[in-house]
Amino acid sequence: MRKKIVAGNWKMHGSPESVTSLCEGLVNGVNASAPECALIVFPPFVYLSQVQAALAGAQVHLGAQNVSQFDEGAYTGEISINMLKASGCEYVLIGHSERRHVFGETLETVVAKFKQAKQMGLTPILCVGETLEEREADKTSTVLAAQLQSVCEALPGDTTVFDGAVIAYEPVWAIGTGKSATPEQAQAVHAQIRQFLTEIGQINANSVSVLYGGSVKSDNAAQLFEQPDIDGALVGGASLDADQFMRIASCNKSS
Numbered sequence: 022m023r024k025k026i027v028a029g030n031w032k033m034h035g036s037p038e039s040v041t042s043l044c045e046g047l048v049n050g051v052n053a054s055a056p057e058c059a060l061i062v063f064p065p066f067v068y069l070s071q072v073q074a075a076l077a078g079a080q081v082h083l084g085a086q087n088v089s090q091f092d093e094g095a096y097t098g099e100i101s102i103n104m105l106k107a108s109g110c111e112y113v114l115i116g117h118s119e120r121r122h123v124f125g126e127t128l129e130t131v132v133a134k135f136k137q138a139k140q141m142g143l144t145p146i147l148c149v150g151e152t153l154e155e156r157e158a159d160k161t162s163t164v165l166a167a168q169l170q171s172v173c174e175a176l177p178g179d180t181t182v183f184d185g186a187v188i189a190y191e192p193v194w195a196i197g198t199g200k201s202a203t204p205e206q207a208q209a210v211h212a213q214i215r216q217f218l219t220e221i222g223q224i225n226a227n228s229v230s231v232l233y234g235g236s237v238k239s240d241n242a243a244q245l246f247e248q249p250d251i252d253g254a255l256v257g258g259a260s261l262d263a264d265q266f267m268r269i270a271s272c273n274k275s276s
């Protein structure tokens with residue numbers, strides 16, 4: 022069963038005060054009119070406990086923006102899956118384009134993190150997407166196929182690798198640029214992702230939720246969500262404004 026989701030990636034934004042008011046806005050929004058989709062927020066690590074407390078009882082799930090591929094040990098600066106679970110996280114972003122392109126996270130590391138999350142019971146949201154150069158060179162489907170294929174290769178013979186996982190298609194050229202993919206461009210890639218999952222032998226390919234991310238705002242969300250293979254959005258900038266985030270969520274109807 023494909024789940025409808027609207028997720029907010031707060032990136033490296035916020036102060037204790039702004040996080041308090043953002044959470045208040047979300048709680049008020051959910052209480053005023055509960056959206057038909059699941060809501061998830063991804064605050065910076067240091068605010069996870071604060072957000073968990075502020076959202077207690079509200080229908081908003083918690084996730085982390087990154088995780089270590091290791092269990093525990095001498096890994097200065099890293100955060101483990103168990104630490105995230107103890108802070109109330111149910112989800113984790115894996116391979117966000119800023120991790121890949123700004124911090125040089127390799128395909129190998131992304132795959133190790135995905136595997137770790139899957140095996141230790143935290144739902145991975147695997148971010149995939151092409152750069153502008155790759156799109157212009159007509160390499161979008163090859164790049165996405167490699168990003169998905171590598172995850173399957175890390176779990177050989179497992180035809181349920183993506184069961185319960187979420188994929189976020191985020192074209193790198195659309196992130197934080199104000200230049201969203203058109204609904205048709207996004208739909209075409211989402212359909213390819215689903216097709217590709219079937220080809221690589223995922224038995225439940227049609228039940229994987231595939232979100233779109235990249236300059237989603239309240240004024241373009243509805244058209245994106247109307248597309249048959251778009252199950253929701255991973256929202257960056259617009260998720261820092263509770264009203265706008267709730268307006269986006271209200272466009273994601275359950276049928």
Ligand code: PGA
Pocket residue numbers: 030191195196197198199234235236237255256257258259
């Ligand atoms: P944006 O970011 O909505 O600000 O483009 C999306 C993301 O990076 O997840």
